[in-house]
Amino acid sequence: MKKLENFSYTLDVELLRTLAEKYGTPLYVYDAEKMMNQYEKIKQAFSCIDKLGIHYASKANTNINILKLFKKKGIGLDTVSIQEVEIGIMAGFPPKQIIYTPNGVSMEEIIKAKEFGVRIHIDNLSLLEQFGQEFSLDYPIGIRLNPHIVGGGNEKISVGHIDSKFGISYYQFPHIKRIVENTKLKVEGLHMHTGSDILDVEIFLRGADILFDAAIKFKDLEYIDFGSGFKVSYNPGDVPTDIQKLGPLLGKKVNKFYKEYGKTLCLVFEPGKFILSESGYFLVKVNTIKQTISSVFACVNSGFNHFIRPMFYNAYHNIENISNPSGRVRLYTVVGYICEADTFGLNHQISEIHEGDILCFSNAGAYCFCMSSNYNSRYRPAEVMIYKKQDYLIRQRETIQDLLRNIVEITL
Numbered sequence: 001m002k003k004l005e006n007f008s009y010t011l012d013v014e015l016l017r018t019l020a021e022k023y024g025t026p027l028y029v030y031d032a033e034k035m036m037n038q039y040e041k042i043k044q045a046f047s048c049i050d051k052l053g054i055h056y057a058s059k060a061n062t063n064i065n066i067l068k069l070f071k072k073k074g075i076g077l078d079t080v081s082i083q084e085v086e087i088g089i090m091a092g093f094p095p096k097q098i099i100y101t102p103n104g105v106s107m108e109e110i111i112k113a114k115e116f117g118v119r120i121h122i123d124n125l126s127l128l129e130q131f132g133q134e135f136s137l138d139y140p141i142g143i144r145l146n147p148h149i150v151g152g153g154n155e156k157i158s159v160g161h162i163d164s165k166f167g168i169s170y171y172q173f174p175h176i177k178r179i180v181e182n183t184k185l186k187v188e189g190l191h192m193h194t195g196s197d198i199l200d201v202e203i204f205l206r207g208a209d210i211l212f213d214a215a216i217k218f219k220d221l222e223y224i225d226f227g228s229g230f231k232v233s234y235n236p237g238d239v240p241t242d243i244q245k246l247g248p249l250l251g252k253k254v255n256k257f258y259k260e261y262g263k264t265l266c267l268v269f270e271p272g273k274f275i276l277s278e279s280g281y282f283l284v285k286v287n288t289i290k291q292t293i294s295s296v297f298a299c300v301n302s303g304f305n306h307f308i309r310p311m312f313y314n315a316y317h318n319i320e321n322i323s324n325p326s327g328r329v330r331l332y333t334v335v336g337y338i339c340e341a342d343t344f345g346l347n348h349q350i351s352e353i354h355e356g357d358i359l360c361f362s363n364a365g366a367y368c369f370c371m372s373s374n375y376n377s378r379y380r381p382a383e384v385m386i387y388k389k390q391d392y393l394i395r396q397r398e399t400i401q402d403l404l405r406n407i408v409e410i411t412l
């Protein structure tokens, strides 16, 4: 069967077309095999590291079926909210396999996480002190440091710089130490995450130096958590993070550190995008073609309410016409139906589009469905997962009842 050329599709065109017909559009399709291949790539790249812990960043896609798949493979979970913790527990993860690294949350939420028994990362001096005063030695925690490194594909996802709200500045280290000593807190982990979409291997290595420098000053560590940020290719010429190169370089630093520390710790990564992004496809139908005096618009039955990355981050996503994959290539601006600027792709080269054709967006696995909304009172799409060559509906398309579910009608 024909596969789409010039891009890393793992599913063939005919299958995607069949799924669009069977489940309707707009539709998210995920390929479980591709997720697992990506996971294996990470494992292999860091195979020189003795104790490796990979925790899938569930914020990339929290569908419980995807979480269960990772659980089955023995992968850990990374969460950012108490709700992600709860979904993780529901998916069957043992609490100690769940890392919880929130930002800007209340002490009440941290206490709930403690009640679930998950590994908590605190990224704020005030909460560190409160937690220490209340729980002290009873409950070991991890601390998220801000290494003051500028990394990440755009300013919205660059989170390790000096003006960022994330982590505790490593310049505030004496303050951290004072709180830990005064409250007798047990620190079992140190964490850092500088951003998403980081191409440069050097960023990770610089972060490692800073983290090890801090880690040597804590005697009870069990793990060091490097967060994530591995980049994927969003367009055919794009280059992903060279994790094959990063693995051995980081491995050298890690082993040197372990010698100094006198103990082998677990080295944790929390990948989301690298595992999920390329496994996903977003299928939409072309409602109409609109030729203006400047552009040819392909207007589809979706919008940034379903797929926000192009509008929010200016992100490029490859778009193919899977109804006419070998047609003559023309220039199209692909737009959605939302009542404000809503562009998926400006002047993309796409094989000739007719009304009713199905377009396929690539890299739709991570940060796509989970960032969707009901803006303009549109239903959120269905999700399908291909697992062991079978397609499974893993989320139903919404209906009018979903839009009204929490509304309380009052008598006027």
Ligand SMILES: Cc1ncc(COP(=O)(O)O)c(C=O)c1O
Binding pocket: 057, 060, 078, 101, 193, 195, 196, 197, 227, 228, 229, 230, 270, 271, 272, 273, 274, 366
């Ligand atoms: C703390 C933390 N860990 C892990 C991730 C996952 O990052 P990515 O999807 O780039 O792998 C993020 C998101 O950027 C994050 O904020």
Ligand SMILES: N[C@@H](CCCC[NH3+])C(=O)O
Binding pocket: 059, 157, 196, 197, 309, 313, 366, 367
């Ligand atoms: N949502 C971002 C990724 C990182 C956000 C989480 N820290 C994206 O779509 O690129």
